[in-house]
Amino acid sequence: MARRPTKRVPRYREIATILRSELAEEVYSLGGLFPKELDLCERFQCSRFTIRNAMAELEAAGLVERRKATGTIVRALQPAGSYVQTINSVEGLLQYAKGTKLDILEMIELQTDSELAEWFDLEEGTRIIRFGGLRTETETGRQLCWTEIYIRPEFSELLNFIGKDDRPVYRIIEDEFDEKVHKVEVELSACGLTDKRATQLDVDDGTAALRVHRVFTASDGRVLEVSISDHPEDRHSYHLEFSYETLGS
Template sequence: MPPRHASKVRTVGYKDISSTLIREIKEGVWALNELLPSEMDLVERFGVGRNTVREALRELQALGYIRRRRGARSVLASHDPDGGFVNSVRSVSELLDYAETAHSVHLGAEHIRVGERLAQRLDCPPGSEWIRLGILRSREPGGDPFCLSEIYVDPVYQDVLKVLDNDNRIFPLLEREFDIVLQQVVQTIEAAEADANIASRLKVPIGSPILLVRTTFRGSDGRVVEIGLAHFPAGRYKVRISLDRKPA
């Protein structure tokens, strides 16, 4: 006997699910900050596998409609979000959630010794050595990239690249594989211009305005274990930060 909903599994894709949910969101089926149906509810409703539902929810998050947290139901963040890739942040752990939901293309890894100019960008001593990993991120395969990430890892931990998982975030793997406790995350955001390399990767003219985000990760001993440089072209990325004030 064929499995239940077998015919639907072949015809319903994540785009169909996300389009249906977006239409319902715009129609006001859910109020702002209301919980959406669980993944299993959506699996039953659409007759698809859980991975298909997760892809649909990732797309809704990328578009800025919902907020997602592991182990919890999605929350409606906006009925009509702006265009571009929106990263909704409520805590330190969500600063780099866009790396999990975006489509990522790895550009390779190399062992480098930084010169004066790069040392200034990384805020590290000239001549220091790092493993550099390049990742190009877009909302979907074939779409215009919204971020060029350069991730610098202390060579002591270079083996982490061998276990790089699908969400493309290094710091959780450093904690897991090397028993490191990451104590501090410092993020610096500034306006910049796209040089020839960045412009080519992001498909924008040289000198175009970009957002340059440097994220530095320190262990409990104060040592810098990872530095990330993320380059976002104007109009393709937005951070939405919501912080709850603790009661006095």
């Protein structure tokens, strides 16, 4: 039987592999300018189309970022892996894994609009509190998402407890305010990051993101907490795993 010819690696991928290696070896400075397309064309003796395909691979891996006015910037020397949260219980759906922390950067007292009023089953214009902050990996400091937490006004002292230990917010409400979460609704959806959120997470305006929306409800039907977390597309994923025994318990 005749042997199949070895499939040749595309030229742009060969170039991308070389450039990845050079980034890992710190040939280029983090935050510095990456070589221009024309310079790379001359170096590798190839077309601009080939270089653009190679650069697209580096950009998709989060290694470089092309900016109109500045040029191509080195964003990372190694591909950044996304934060994977493995969930194998209902409890796991309610919180982030250990090894992350939430830093509260803003607290705003606002009046409910129609959407918030519906969430909390309150009249429009009712006073409510919103916390906002960045969740990061404790070890690396890498930003994972922007989180907004909406709570009832009677839980305003919650800020005194967040960040003091690794308890999730709903657990603090249970422990410190003598409440009990009876039901949790979790909704995953896609969204685009606005200019403000994109800046806070160090990504481009309009970057695709995974939105995790949680609603925590007491047994009497009162909504205790609503949280909305937006994760840039390459920084978080969920791995769900349930057994029949777990689901039935």
